[in-house]
Amino acid sequence: MLFELDRLTYQYEQLTALDNLTLSIPEGSRIALLGANGSGKSTMLRILDGLHFANSGAVRFRGDELTEDRFGDDEFAFSFRKQVGLVFQNPDIQLFNPTVFDEVAFGPLQLRWPKSEVRERVGDILDRLRIAHLRDRVPHRLSGGEKKRVALASVLVLDPAVLLLDEPTASLDPRSQSQLIDLLVEWGGGAKSVIVATHDLGDLEDIADRCYLLDRGRLVAERSPADVLRDRELLERTNLVHAHRHRHAGELHSHPHVHRD
Amino acid sequence: MSARHGFIERTVDGLYEAMEHALHAEQSAGATGLLQKLDARVKVAGILSLIVAEVLSHRLWVIVSIFAGAVALAMLSHVSLATLASRVWIGALAFTGPIAIPAIFLTPGAAIHRVPAIGWPVTMQGLTTAALLLARVETAATLTLLLVFTTPWNHVLKALRVFRVPVVFVVILGMTCRYILLMLETAHEMFESRRSRTVGALTGPERRRMTVSTAGVLLSRTSQLSGDVYLAMQSRGFRGEVYVLDDFRMSRLDWSAVAAFVALAGWAVWAGH
Numbered sequence: 001m002l003f004e005l006d007r008l009t010y011q012y013e014q015l016t017a018l019d020n021l022t023l024s025i026p027e028g029s030r031i032a033l034l035g036a037n038g039s040g041k042s043t044m045l046r047i048l049d050g051l052h053f054a055n056s057g058a059v060r061f062r063g064d065e066l067t068e069d070r071f072g073d074d075e076f077a078f079s080f081r082k083q084v085g086l087v088f089q090n091p092d093i094q095l096f097n098p099t100v101f102d103e104v105a106f107g108p109l110q111l112r113w114p115k116s117e118v119r120e121r122v123g124d125i126l127d128r129l130r131i132a133h134l135r136d137r138v139p140h141r142l143s144g145g146e147k148k149r150v151a152l153a154s155v156l157v158l159d160p161a162v163l164l165l166d167e168p169t170a171s172l173d174p175r176s177q178s179q180l181i182d183l184l185v186e187w188g189g190g191a192k193s194v195i196v197a198t199h200d201l202g203d204l205e206d207i208a209d210r211c212y213l214l215d216r217g218r219l220v221a222e223r224s225p226a227d228v229l230r231d232r233e234l235l236e237r238t239n240l241v242h243a244h245r246h247r248h249a250g251e252l253h254s255h256p257h258v259h260r261d
Numbered sequence: 262m263s264a265r266h267g268f269i270e271r272t273v274d275g276l277y278e279a280m281e282h283a284l285h286a287e288q289s290a291g292a293t294g295l296l297q298k299l300d301a302r303v304k305v306a307g308i309l310s311l312i313v314a315e316v317l318s319h320r321l322w323v324i325v326s327i328f329a330g331a332v333a334l335a336m337l338s339h340v341s342l343a344t345l346a347s348r349v350w351i352g353a354l355a356f357t358g359p360i361a362i363p364a365i366f367l368t369p370g371a372a373i374h375r376v377p378a379i380g381w382p383v384t385m386q387g388l389t390t391a392a393l394l395l396a397r398v399e400t401a402a403t404l405t406l407l408l409v410f411t412t413p414w415n416h417v418l419k420a421l422r423v424f425r426v427p428v429v430f431v432v433i434l435g436m437t438c439r440y441i442l443l444m445l446e447t448a449h450e451m452f453e454s455r456r457s458r459t460v461g462a463l464t465g466p467e468r469r470r471m472t473v474s475t476a477g478v479l480l481s482r483t484s485q486l487s488g489d490v491y492l493a494m495q496s497r498g499f500r501g502e503v504y505v506l507d508d509f510r511m512s513r514l515d516w517s518a519v520a521a522f523v524a525l526a527g528w529a530v531w532a533g534h
Contacts, residue, residue, distance in 0.1 A: 067287045074500065081498040088496075092443060093489040097435045098415025105506055110498035115506060138415065139438055154497065 001060070002027045002162065002193055003048055008057035010043055010217075017043040019217040021059070025195065032208035032225065033197040036239035039195035040217040042089060045164045048195065049086040050077075078111055085160035089167040089197075094154065095139035100131065103139055104153045111158070125157040129183070145176035148154035152180070162193045167201055181206055199240055201229060213238055273452065277445040294338030296407060300515045301416035302423045308404045308521030314526040315400050318533025321389065324396040327529055331403045340410050349402045357398045361391035414438070419509070432503045440490070444483055451475055 003025040010018040018040045025031055033041045046052045047059055050066045061080065071077045085107075088094045097103040101122060108118045121156070125134040131149050134142065139150055148168070155163065163191050168184070169177040181203045184194060196207055204211065204225040211228045213221040215238045228234070235241040272511045296304060315327045335345055366376075370386030408417065422428065455471065463471070 035422055046492065051496060057429070077500065078498065081496070086496045088489070088493055090489070093372045093486060096439060096490055096494070097437070098413075098418060098435050102415070102506065107497035109504040109506065110500065112504065118506065136413075140442060158497070172315075 001025065002029070002062065003200055004058075005047075006058045006060070006062040008054045008059055009048070010052060011046060011055050012043075017217050018047070018054075020219070021219055022057075023212060023219055023222065025193070026190060028193055028208045029196045030193070030207060032204055033214060034199065034201075034204075034211050034238070034240060035214035036199055038216070039214040039238070041214055042166050043217075044214070045166050045195065049084055049104075051082055051086070053200060081107075082111055082158060083160055084162045084164065085155035085158055086164040087152050087155050087166065089170060091141075091144075091151040093149060094151045098138065099135065100126070100137050100139055100150050101112065101135040102141075103150055104157050105161060107154060107158050121157055125153045129153045129156070137235065139170075143206050144171050145173060148172060148176070148180070152159045152183075156187070162195070163187070165194070165196045167198055167200075168196060169198070169203070179202075201235070201240060204229065213240075215239075219230075273445060273448045277442075277449045294340070294411065296334060296338040296411035298514060300509050300511055301412050301420040302509055303511075303515045303522070304408055304412055304520050305417060305420040307518060307526075308408045308422060310403045310522055310526040311529070312404055314529035314533070316397055318529055319393070320533050321392055321396060322398055323529050323533040324393065327525070328396060328400040330525065331400060331407060335403070335407055338407065338411050340407060344410075345406065347476070349406045350399060353398050353402045354395070357395055361394045364390045364394070375489060419505075420432050428505055429503050433506065440486065443486070444479060447482060448475065448479055451478070468531065 001024050001159075005023050008018055008021045009014050009016065020039075021044070033044060035041050043052065043187060047054065047066075048061075050061075050071055053066070054070050061084070064070065064076070071080070071132060086095050095103055096105055104122045105118050108121060109115075113121075123132070126135055129152065134146060134150065139147065142150065144244065145160055148171075153166070163184075165184070168180055172180065184196070185206055187194070194207070198207075200202075208225050211221075211223055212219060213223070213228065213234065220238060221231075221234060224230070232241065301306075311327055313332075315324050318324050318327075329375040332342070332345075365383055365387040366381045368386035368387035368390050372382035373385050375381065376383065388508055410460075412420075415435065418431050421431050421434075452475070455475075467509065
């Protein structure tokens, strides 16, 4: 198993973000973590990335339990960081270097890659994401879509076996959303594991072959994307859709409304 | 900017604009002038050596010569003199003038003129002292602004490594500037959002209450942001030590510039004594 969560509970002071969560994520799977705002998706990604640690229960990555003590070991930490990459929802927290090139090179340099290889790999990934023209720009001055691409490049450059994405299409225009989805679908030729936290149901069948639905920190369903999209009652109960009323030719008309963002 | 805006709002707006300008003088730094072609390390070291030389100099004509050289460099680097005048010369004069003017009357020496009505003596030594102070400040400010206008901020920071400044210090400095800008931007947007929902003038206590609540929200956001940035760094392998790329290259023009800066600074120190 890639990840195993065993009765995992995580609390932010008084607030329980994840409540007694048990689930398994197999190798090579493409998972969507679905849930409304505050359902615990982002917290779960941070736990899977070894940034937060459970208050109770356990999380295992390829059989190794992820604990603070385990990350004290340099060899384990470097190996884990090489294998698992997280793209944060807000690119501003991920873009702290003076130029786009430095930003993308940050991860490989911290993992002590040879500098010649860093230069080569950074150039490759900038070309691949079609942002080579931004290489000397200050990340702060980029548009929202460009920032997202740079944040993605800064993780993809490490070529991680597991890619964690927190709301990757949030605040992107429709064209950028579509390009990003295409990239995720093509990335790794299907050999990599991708775990996406989202409440966007539009591209669910493209990006995932399994969905976990979270509601207030609890796992409420584990289904295929097609099954999730068919179950209107479940989607309404977890605040992922609501009835949308509008007029057609003067007549009031109502149908489920899917949250795009 | 309306006079209705409070002192804090005006200050935040002004700081935001100044930081934006200082950090991202990309347009002028991207121009194809002489200084823009030079390696940032050469510029930082060369301009610093000229500033040290002019500060050590005790002869007005030597300092004025360096000032003239700085003006020539500005013209060769397509930095407009109007920009220098408005952003540097007038400001430096306004701040240094009030300090320099009393020296004209207070410095002991031979009186060459007396102020009508009050009879204060204007001494040659006083005039020289005031002129030296003004010339030094104007020259140093001009050279510094030339560096800022012709070099992207990130290159200036990287160039600090030439002076054996620890990498971690340079990285933290860069990140601090970048996130100060982000927080100023947030504060700026919060004030704009509040203005869009406010009708009429607020009373003093209301303004103070708003300012305190804004400061509280900003503090909380800063705290959360710093935690998140640290997590984002950890996520990409940061373990307390920072590793960076040094990708500067020295060209023939850079070596020529080093020679010119060294010669000019050396001459200024020698001639200024």
